[in-house]
Amino acid sequence: MLKRLAPIELGRGVHLHVIKTDKFKTNLIRVYLQRPLEKEEVTKNALLTMVLPRGTERFTTSMAVSKELENLYGASLSSDVSKKGERNIIQFALQLANDKYLEEKGVFEKGLSILNEIIHKPHLQEGKFHTQYVEQEKDNLKERIEGRINDKMSYALDRCIEEMCSDEKFSLYEYGNVEDLKKISAESLYEHYQNIIGTSKVDIFVVGDMDEATVENMVRQHLNFVSGDKLFVEREEIQRSPADVKKVEDKMDVSQGKLTLGYRTNLPFESELYHPLVVFSNILGGGPNSKLFRNIREKESLCYYIFSRIEKFKSLMMISSGIEFDKYDKTVELVGKQLEEMKNGGFTTEDIESAKNSIITSMRSMTDTPSMMADFYYTQVVSNNPDSLDEMIDKVRKVTKEAIIASSKQIELDTIYFLRDKKEGR
Amino acid sequence: MTIQTTSSELLHETIYSIERSDGLKVFFMPKEGYTKQYAVFATNYGSNDSKFKIASRGEEICVPDGIAHFLEHKLFEQPEGSVFDKFSELGSSVNAYTNFTSTCYLFSSTDKFYENLKLLLDFVREPYFTDESVEKEKGIIAQEIRMYEDNPNWKVFFNALKAMYHEHPVKIDIAGTVESIHKITKDDLYTCYNTFYTPRNMIVFIVGALDKDEVFDFVDKTLNNGKKKEEALIQRIYPNEPDAIVKKEIEEKLSVSMPLFNIAFKDVDNGLHGRELLAKDISTRIILEMLFGRSSELFMKLYEEGLINDSFEHEYTGEIDYGHSMLGGESKNPHEVLNKILDHIALMKEKGLSQDDFDRIRKKQMGQHLGYYNSIEFIANTFVPYYFKGISLLDYIEILKEISFETVSERFRKHFDSDKCVISVIRPK
Known part of the structure; x- marks a missing residue:
């Protein structure tokens, strides 16, 4: 590889x-x-x-x-x-x-x-x-x-x-x-x-x-670029503890409500706990056997899509779904419940293995698409990370349950955004 | 087991295939150096197949709209739970999609390919529907339908189909409506499954850095363990679709920033199969690019006048029993775009197409087609629908290379007829 x-x-x-x-x-x-x-x-x-x-x-x-x-x-x-x-x-x-x-x-x-x-x-x-x-x-x-x-x-x-x-x-x-x-x-x-x-x-x-x-x-x-002193771009700030959860609602003529929950992970990508955090997010909302998919879609039939993903550089976790307008409270509550359960270690060795396998599969898959390969290595350049793909895969492999739990300790809900119809009331 | 070989010298690619005694065909394309493996198990059954006859029952069966797609969702359910979990344990991603003419189940893996393949071959052949799980799925699919209702590109496209087709089921949304899916029962699902998920109506396509003999041996061994199924002859019933369009214009309002449009030309040169159909397909794509592509005079003119932007694109759909060319984009004034397009077509019919443009566009499409073979997903997902129309994907580049300016000019005159043209517009609310 x-x-x-x-x-x-x-x-x-x-x-x-x-x-x-x-x-x-x-x-x-x-x-x-x-x-x-x-x-x-x-x-x-x-x-x-x-x-x-x-x-x-x-x-x-x-x-x-x-x-x-x-x-x-x-x-x-x-x-x-x-x-x-x-x-x-x-x-x-x-x-x-x-x-x-x-x-x-x-x-x-x-x-x-x-x-x-x-x-x-x-x-x-x-x-x-x-x-x-x-x-x-x-x-x-x-x-x-x-x-x-x-x-x-x-x-x-x-x-x-x-x-x-x-x-x-x-x-x-x-x-x-x-x-x-x-x-x-x-x-x-x-x-x-x-x-x-x-x-x-x-x-x-x-x-x-x-x-x-x-x-x-x-x-x-x-292809000649000018050589010389180049602008240094500073590392973004990431630590932040929201005092209150901010709630925002926009109204538009839509058939389906779009719910997005924004969290601060308070964990820099340079941390050893970064890969564990990616595994955490994958177990929570990475794919069709994730906690959110199984509970909110399969068990409660509340949505067609629901996922969670990590914004690497800014240390955010975003959860997104499409629901009926009147299912806002229920969905928000259920998402919160799943997240809390996971923070308390409510996931199995199988969940961890599946999540790791799925992350590794997508990492390895990048090598079959030229643009993804370039993008992967460019992200490494930007994040000043010398790891090769194999080295990164190795780090994902070694993630432990303890590390996953530890990585999630500082995840805090910051903002709940809801795009809904123009009718009054809920 | 006789292995057939089809090769393309231009592409440096080969596809191997076998036909089993039960009629199922299995294809394999080696892709050396690739990390991923990809397999599709597909049935020649899509949302268009809503009316059919079963020999044993005699009467015509008409099923609720959206059932092929509903069935696709429910096939993932097994007595011991969802098959998603088993693929997830292996780290592979499994998925499925339903379109007008086919339903495809697929996975991509980078490890344990044969374990994944066995899961795929098994779950597609073992339906397990219960009243309870069918009811539960209705809420999920209703949200999928709502999601599409808010998608302006999807709406503008379906409205164009509705303006073109009187009777043909292509005008009906693939997922059906919230009302129609509520009528679907467990028995309906079994009827459709038993009719269309038969070996003779299905194919398996596999691509990746694998050994061909191992692939075919494994598939053969796995399928022999399955239950044998009674093979009834499928009689699909399609209504007679008139050549004429339904109406020239259709409009709707949605929450969008500016008007969106689709301009479509209904194809009346239907009923072709195999290489003939492919030649028509390729000719039409060349014309679309010559007339409306980035290097065309018309594109330049519309773009500079601010009537279209970067989103302007074109596409041809050529099925056996219907077809249409579609132009779409965003515009401050969609009707002005339509007028200029029709004027330009009239002018080009007088002047004739340009041989230079033809040569250059053909060259472009050759290079682009080559590039598509970088993607194993593209290969599999294009091979399947072409196969169901009697077309071999590897023929594409050969026919593209040979196609003549005369063939393309002739097709241009016939297909781009202003009487067969519709415009669909979505305006801001």
Whole structure:
């Protein structure tokens, strides 16, 4: 399986990680830029990932870019933002068919140079981004931010975090906000772009059927990031004891109520108890034989979906479900009961084994998907954790019941969020 | 046991298969280097099969809407409890899904593959329904239906189907309605199970870094231990669906931020099987990409005018007895999008499609298709529905490579007919 990766330093703050494998029919290149999650720039970062693919010096329209990618056997280009704790990650990715299966050679190298143009040689107009492109993408981003309500399940999760962490950076939505968006101009965005391209830590991952030296040569030749002093992103604060449980309700025209419970685990991911905590959450709400699924769905028929998950960087545990509006009290009570029982050690050796097996299966499964492999190792980079996948699996294996109980001792309910219909009363 | 071999030189992939004496077919595709193994046990039975005849009983049987999906839920129940627990002990994840034409039970594992496979092969062949457990499931499925009621993409899609189809059961929601599922009884479930879960109507597909002889020996040995079942001939009854659409427009209001739309073209060139059906499928996908893809003039125009955004996409569904092309997205003005699409189609019918676009899109689709083979889930979940339509998945890339510009142009003229076009819109409340 996968060993520890030895990153190649291309320049100060710019690293290349090569994962060599011949089992895929494609080669993948992913570029990550690390930014602090700040209100000041989160909206700009999101907009930037939408404006850059609109055109380059050579291919000035997105139509021309698309045609070029199609000619490279449908190379798929993506650019997006995400948050890892209170880090704002800007990412670009390009997946290309492996030459081995094609009549044409050199596809990867051509792809690399397009990716470089997208990132480094945008189509400019009078020394700034093309105004029309910026304005169009501002409209698109506005639609995307406002469209958050369309997916009720993820909206309820986001809203819970927003309320729970209202005075913390983690509450920021990764696509930003409409007020800040209005203020962005082609000039200010270009200025921001020039700033971040030089000051962000860069990690480049290549997953594919090529050896390290070949990849390094090609990347050095085609994908040049500025070397230099990079911005250091501080570790997020995590300790917090809520005085009271915050209760928030939003009303919308919906058929099903969406319940989200947000907890503080008060346990940093650097702790030895982190893996035990992941096992704890898995037993509680990880899958179809979890406590929540068995009791709240199978026994009480209260819901179709219910799950619990850990937010690694910010030390949160989120429980989420879809229920009838009048089953709010009952569900909240039952979730609390299951959690308390578990904190008191009310789970068996079989529960532990099943949870460990399921976590290990999903960890091992990542090696079959190129993007997940890159993402796994990037998370390791960001969390400053040198463990390989095998080493992590080993740590999960060794988790004991005592450690699981200990890891849960400081879990505290912070916020209960409910998205419900517009009718009065409950 | 004779093992058949089908290979694709372009893909460097091989699929092995056997047909057992009871009619069940088992397929295996090796994937060297993969950590996961994946197996699907599928029946050619979906939400569309709501009316049928059983030879022994003679009369036509009409079951409540949503029963195929209900049955899928209940098959996980065993006398000693839920089969979920047994898979969980092995650390694998088991799942199932029901669509219009098939029901699939599957697991993925990274360890103890054969123990998992035995569980899968056993639980799908051993139904255990009780009145009590059927009643209990109604609450759970009702919440699943409510969840979909709040999903605007699902609603806009089903409304488009309702605007296209007069009689065909594809217009009915796969899970049924809260009312229809309350009518379902234990006996209904057994009737459907006994009719459609027969070896001749089912297949097993396995993919992973496994040994082919071991796979086939194990499946054969496991299945022989099971009970033999009486095989009745299935007579599915599908209503006569007129070529014409029901209505041109359908609208609904939901809590969304801006209007969502689906624009669909009903296919009238139906009744094809196997390679012919696949060629139609591929031609249609090429046309959709040529006309509405990221590099098309129309996309560029609509995008720059702010009429569509990044969510604009297209898809073709080609079953034996029905089919449709679907375009969907978000727009401030869905009817303006429709007008521009119809104008553009009319223009392209005059001008003719471009050979350059065709060559480039075909190249793109070749590369994309290759990439899909990275995913063992994709392979299994695409192989199954194609197999039930008489199509071999490995033929896809070969036909794509050979398909001619003329075939595609001809299909374009026939399929994209404004009289067969509907628009479904979800507006903000």
